[in-house]
Amino acid sequence: MSKEDLPRKEANVLRGHEGAVLAARFNRNGEYCLSCGKDRTIRLWNPHRGLHIKTYKSHGREVRDVHVTPDNSKLCSCGGDRQVFYWDVATGRVIRKFRGHDSEVNAVKFNEYSSVVVSAGYDRSVRAWDCRSHSTEPIQIIDTFSDSVMSVCLTNTEIIAGSVDGTVRTFDIRIGREISDNLGQPVNCISLSNDANCILASCLDSTLRLLDRSSGELLQEYKGHTCKSFKMDCCLTNTDAYVTGGSEDGFIYFWDLVDASVISSFRAHVSVVTSVSYHPKENCMITASVDGTIRVWAS
Amino acid sequence: MDSDEEDFVFYGTPIEREEEVTSRKKKAVAEASGQLRTLPPWKQEVTDEEGRRRFHGAFSGGFSAGYYNTVGSKEGWTPQSFTSSRKNRAEIKRQSIYGFLDEDEKVELEDRSVGMSMQFDTFGFTAAELARKQADKEQQNRPSAIPGPVPDELVVPTTESIGVKLLLKMGWRHGRSIKDSNSDALYDTRREARKAFLALSSGNAPPQLGEGSTESSHDLPTDDDDQFSKSKPAYVLNPKQDMYGLGYDPFKNAPEFREKKRLRKSGNRGMDLHRPLSIKGKVAPGFGIGALEDLDAEDEDIYALGFDFEETHVHEIEEPSRPHVENILMLEGREHGVLPGFKAASKSDSISERFDPPEIPKGFVPQHKFPAPLEIGSKSADAPPPEVPPPENNNLKVLIEGVATLVARCGKLFEDLSRDKHRSNPLFAFLHGGDGCDFYARKLWEECQKRGNQTKLWEGKMFQNSHKMSAESRGKVLGEKALQKSTEDSSSMIASADAVNLQFNLSDTFIKPASFHEVLEIAKPFSDDPAKQKRFEQFLKEKYRGGLRSKDSGGASGMSEAARARERLEFEAAAMAIEKEKLDKESKATSQLLKDLTASAGLQFTTSGVGKAKVQxxxxxxxxxxxxxREEFQWRPSPILCKRFDLTDPYMGKPPPAPRVRSKMDSLIFMPDSIKATNVEESAVTEGISSSAPKVHGKENGQEKTEQEVEEVEVEVVNVERPVDLYKAIFSDEEDDEEEIITEPNKIENPQKKIEAANTALNRLMAGDFLESLGKELGLAVPPDMPPSENKAVLKPAQNETFDANKANDENKRSVTQNAVSGILASQKIEEDRPSDLKMSEAEISEVDTHGNNSRITDDRSVGKVATEDRDENIPKHHKFSRSSSEEERNRRRSRSHRHKDSSSDSDTSDVSDDYHDRYNSSSKRKKNGSSREKSRSRKHSKHHKHKSRDSSTRSRRSSEKEREVTKRKKHEYKD
Structure with missing residues (x-):
């Protein structure tokens, strides 16, 4: 992928959310996307055709994060109502609500087999919920964080979570170790590289940091954008060649992965870009913003 | 009947009694439907065909009754069988009146039950009870939102507000106004005056208590009367004064006699009844109160209280002016010494023994005299020294001012003392005529003036209105020093000078300010920024004083919170550096460092704008x-999580993790971890393990390949926490095997080792703890005369970085092979070196130790020695995962190792604080750290090997490393 192929052209605008959109996520194959926002709804879209497919309403407060299983059959979402919702995509019904977080839930993810939902909360804990059994108790509570956990990522064997206490912690289930990488700055969002060797951590000092997961080494820092108070996403492109992330001024930035130079930056939204999600295969990206729109970008 | 009826003509239909008909009909219907049959026999009624109850007639019984026309019980008339109450007395039911009462009677009775009347219900129990009952009633009347009796039980209605309760507990009673009974200004002043009179003015003679008490007996009752009549409702005591039976009223039918009787009684009352009571209001002469004792408010109140009841009673019945009259009467009676109507006995039967008050020595002056203030007073009469401009040096000025204040306060003695103390101290030259001497004299004079004025002032005050006793004046009487609120404003640095003065004021009562002066003389790290230096001194003072932390001195008030915090940290660092400097006299590097520090940091706070940028x-x-x-901890995933992730539980079959326990030593001894660790190793070496070392290397030659492997594994062992070792070793052989096969199938297991490991793990744990504690103790005696660079290198747990360790692995590998090649010769050389070189560096020791470990491995195989059995057996079990991964990692790392090298020194410093921080964390973390420390040691070890085998080639490298360590040490000192 060359520089020119970066998705800089606005392909579609998905309107429908009332108020800020807090997260927008592609599904596994990039065909659909999910968004959630302050209007307490989760919406399913076809971003490529700009279609709104379905709305999921049940949350009592804002929805902060949403994730869909690889087979597109189940959703999980979380938000200000301290619960993790487990949805059936087709019927739009809530299958289960996982209560247990003492405070708002910031992020939620399915594991590879869609059997566990892992949520990260403001209550400084990461909790794992079992989707297979009927128990609504968490099957694992990780409470080694000393501040709000903002973001969580899962690999096949690990739970990785970033917290405002400045740490990115990797919990390796296979060997039962916790590896804590202290970045010294509140971590806003983490995302895994596609080869799963690196973690991109967005810190509140307006810096994205790329960490080598095996060594904990800081590989690169990406600066230029503003990220001081909002929970904002960042991610790598599908080829891991570029790093992308939003800014509080409504811009989207692209950095070169290796030399950390800003390849491109343009105004995408009128307000804070809360979420970016890159298409798993194509040069396509969706961004969500506080201005209530989700924009689809293509090259 | 029939014939009668025929004679009458009936119009209309006769009115039947409705209920009769309906009930009858209902019954008939019910019977028809067979309802009644279902009733038990004794409830069935016999009815005639129309549904009426059948009347039996006089002899065969009335209406048919239950139980087949018997009494209404199953037993009928059969008497209960006799039961003896001899054996089961307790079971005999007590008859109570309630058993025989109807409901309404019970209610009546309940109302009459004896309870505390509201009047005496001090704590509100009865009122609460009543309120509860009331609420119950109300509850029954209205439907409750929450069904069931629960809320009523839970929510008990309160009768009184908590304020009322509190007041009650404090002695307030209903009906009284809320007001301090003694708050009357008049009363206060009078009391004050009396006290002053007692304490001060009648210094030479024992106080005339008779006078005082008479006075008070005159005053107090009237005061109190006023109070009570104001707020208190009629509270009448009706003491029983007759000899009739309780409740008997002899005048029931002749009320006119009652009137008469009362008149008669009240006529006598003042004379006889009140005597003993009113005496209570006085203080016994000669006892209970001394010349210097206060007349306590409580005392008086107690007496007054007893008095009040009586008085009010009198008040109620008689005219308001009565008490005075009464008192006068009483006094008269007292003067005669006998009750009216009685004569004084010529000889009394019982003579109570009385003790005279203690004899007061002739020369006794009841007022303390304090030499210091007087001295000052005399001094103040001296001619004032000439006004002198303060010295340029601000520090000196503040110091002089402080000392002057102190001297003025404490007298000449202090000056002499401090002069002796700081004879050699150039800062205190002004005490013996050096620099700033004039200024000091002037200052001292000013202070004395001030103090003199003050003392005069209060003395005058005392004589003028001696009754006024505040805390201040009392403090003065007792010789306490009052805090000075304002000093002169001639100085330019008012605020800070003030603060210093205040500091002195506060501190001079507690500790001698010696230690801080010592610090002061050295500590001038911020001399280029006087304000900051001032703050720093302030900080130091606070630091070495302890006590309350002052908010901040005036100069720093403009700073932001963050800046202040930052400065604080800086100060801490500087103070630490200074302390260090004092400790070891070779302080050049540190002071240089300090200079650097201030040079870099000092600019930050000069102007806010520049400072901001700097801070950023x-x-x-x-x-x-x-x-x-990066830190690593143990983390235990729940089994079900592992299951859901489709992974095998790494802790499968293990008992739940032990709670993180800290050993006692951890919390008691705070020492750099590295010292501990090295000492452990040292002691381990001295335990005679080394004896097996030479053998090892012999073996090593042959077993080069395996040795290498073992060595490598050994490096990794350290990751593992000990408790896990133990559990693994003891409980889970099979699982380990399995895991091993899964993760590292190509690795050959050594089965007999496991049993040994199981045995030794326990031993090792115990021994390890012991050694650790031993090491800690030895750590106190670490020889200080080691070459500094070496020493530091060991003291540093700095190389703990994981990738560092990995690098170490690489080198380790290499070095081991080299070592193996060089063979016995090199290793023996080491052994020879060891005993001879007393000042051997710790690194060497640890090196030997790792050798010892190696040797033990081989030893176990060949000799099978139990005592020196090795911990390394566990290694393969735990490290299969990390091993395979680290292997590839290593490969990767080699390719880009140049980058690591650059960053390693940086990360080292971070690790220092890391380690430091970790010590306060749980033990598991600590242990982990310890293990990584071992890693670093082994790395050192490998380097050392290189050093030994090909000395020349590594020489340059080594020196560079040394340099790095020096810089590290510098940074370390910062942080401490």
Missing amino acids: QDEELIPKTMYPK
Whole structure:
């Protein structure tokens, strides 16, 4: 992928959310996307055709994060109502609500087999919920964080979570170790590289940091954008060649992965870009913003 | 009947009694439907065909009754069988009146039950009870939102507000006004005057208590009467004064006699009844109160209280002016010494023994005299020394001022003392005529003036209105020093000078300010910024004083919170450096460092604008050097999580993790971890393990390949926490095997080792703890005369970085092979070196130790020695995962190792604080750290090997490393 192929052209605008959109996520194959926002709804879209497919309403407060299983059959979402919702995509019904977080839930993810939902909360804990059994108790509570956990990522064997206490912690289930990488700055969002060797951590000092997961080494820092108070996403492109992330001024930035130079930056939204999600295969990206729109970008 | 009826003509239909008909009909219907049959026999009624109850007639019984026309019980008339109450007396039911009462009677009775009347219900129990009952009633009347009796039980209605309760507990009673009974200004002043009179003015003679008490007996009752009549409702005591039976009223039918009787009684009352009571209001002469004792408010109140009841009673019945009359009467009676109507006995039967008050020595002056203030007073009469401009040096000025204040306060003695003390101290030259001497004299004079004025002032005050006794004046009487609120404003640095003065004021009562002066003389790290230096001194003072932390001195008030915090940290660092400097006299490097520190940091706070930018820069600098830092902990995933992730539980079959326990030693001894660790190793070496070392290397030659492997594994062992070792070793052989096969199938297991490991793990744990504690103790005696660079290198747990360790692995590998090649010769050389070189560095020791470990491995195989059995057996079990991964990692790392090298020194420093921080964490973390420390040691070890085998080639490298360590040490000192 060359520089020119970066998705800089606005392909579609998905309107429908009332108020800020807090997260927008592609599904596994990039065909659909999910968004959630302050209007307490989760919406399913076809971003490529700009279609709104379905709305999921049940949350009592804002929805902060949403994730869909690889087979597109189940959703999980979380938000200000301290619960993790487990949805059936087709019927739009809530299958289960996982209560247990003492405070708002910031992020939620399915594991590879869609059997566990892992949520990260403001209550400084990461909790794992079992989707297979009927128990609504968490099957694992990780409470080694000393501040709000903002973001969580899962690999096949690990739970990785970033917290405002400045740490990115990797919990390796296979060997039962916790590896804590202290970045010294509140971590806003983490995302895994596609080869799963690196973690991109967005810190509140307006810096994205790329960490080598095996060594904990800081590989690169990406600066230029503003990220001081909002929970904002960042991610790598599908080829891991570029790093992308939003800014509080409504811009989207692209950095070169290796030399950390800003390849491109343009105004995408009128307000804070809360979420970016890159298409798993194509040069396509969706961004969500506080201005209530989700924009689809293509090259 | 029939014939009668025929004679009458009936119009209309006769009115039947409705209920009769309906009930009858209902019954008939019910019977028809067979309802009644279902009733038990004794409830069935016999009815005639129309549904009426059948009447039996006089002899065969009335209406048919239950139980087949018997009494209404199953037993009928059969008497209960006799039961003896001899054996089961307790079971005999007590008859109570309630058993025989109807409901309404019970209610009546309940109302009459004896309870505390509201009047005496001090704590409100009865009122609460009543309220509860009331609420119950109401509850029954209205439907409750929450069904069931629960809320009523839970929510008990309160009768009184908590304020009322509190007041009650404090002695307030209903009906009284809420007001301090003694708050009357008049009363206060009078009391004050009396006290002053007692304490001060009648210094030479024992106080005339008779006078005082008479006075009070005159005054107090009237006061109190006023009070009570104001707020208190009629509270009548009706003491029983007759000899009739309780409740008997002899005048029931003749009320006119009652009137008469009362008149008669009240006529006598003042004379006889009140005597004994009113005496209570007085203080016994000669006892209970001394010349210097206060007449306590409580005392008086107690007496007054007893008095009040009586008085009010009198008040109620008689005219308001009565008490005075009464008192006068009483006094008269007292003067005669006998009750009216009685004569004084010529000889009394019982003579109570009385003790005279203690004899007061002739020369006794009841007022303390304090030499210091007087001295000052005399001094103040001296001619004032000439006004002198303060010295340029601000520190000196403040110091002089402080000392002057102190001297003025404490007298000449203090000056002499401090002069002796600081004879050699150039800062205190002004005490013996050096620099600033004039200024000091002037200052001292000013202070004395001030004090003199003050003392005069209060003395005058005392004589003028001696009754006024505040805390201040009392403090003065007792010789306490009052805090000075304002000093002169001639100085330019008012605020800070003030603060210093205040500090002195506070401190001079507690500790001698010696230690801080010592610090002061050295500590001039911020001399280029006087304000900051001032703050720093302030900080130091506070630091070495302890006590309350003052908010901040005037100069720093403009700073932001963050800046202040930052400065604080800086000060801490500087103070630490200064202390260090004092400790070891070779302080050049440190002072240089301090200079650097101030040079870099000092600029930050000069102007806010520049400072801001600086701070930001600084912030950017810090994380670069510190972060990211990596830590590793044990974490236990729940089995079900593992299951859901489709992974095998790494802790499968293990008992639940032991709670993180800290050993006692951890919390008691705070020492650099590295010292501990090295000492452990040292002691381990001295335990005679080394004896097996030479053998090892012999073996090593042959077993080069395996040795290498073992060595490598050994490096990794350290990751593992001990408790896990133990559990693994003891409980889970099979699982380990399995895991091993899964993760590292190509690795050959050594089965007999496991049993040994199981045995030794326990031993090792115990021994390890012991050694650790031993090491800690030895750590106190670490020889200080080691070459500094070496020493530091060992003291540093700095090389703990994981990738560092990995690098170490690489080198380790290499070095081991080299070592193996060089063979016995090299290793023996080491052994020879060891005993001879007393000042051997710790690194060497640890090196030997690792050798010892190696040797033990081989030893176990060949000799099978139990005592020196090795911990390394466990290694393969735990490290299969990390091993395979680290292997590839290593490969990767080699390719880009140049980058690591650059960053290693940086990360080292971060690790220092990391380690430091960790000590306060749980033990598991600590242990982990310890293990990584071992790693670093082994790395050192490998380097050492290189050093031994091909000395020349590594020489340059080594020196560079030394340099790095020196810089590290510098940084370390910062942080401490």
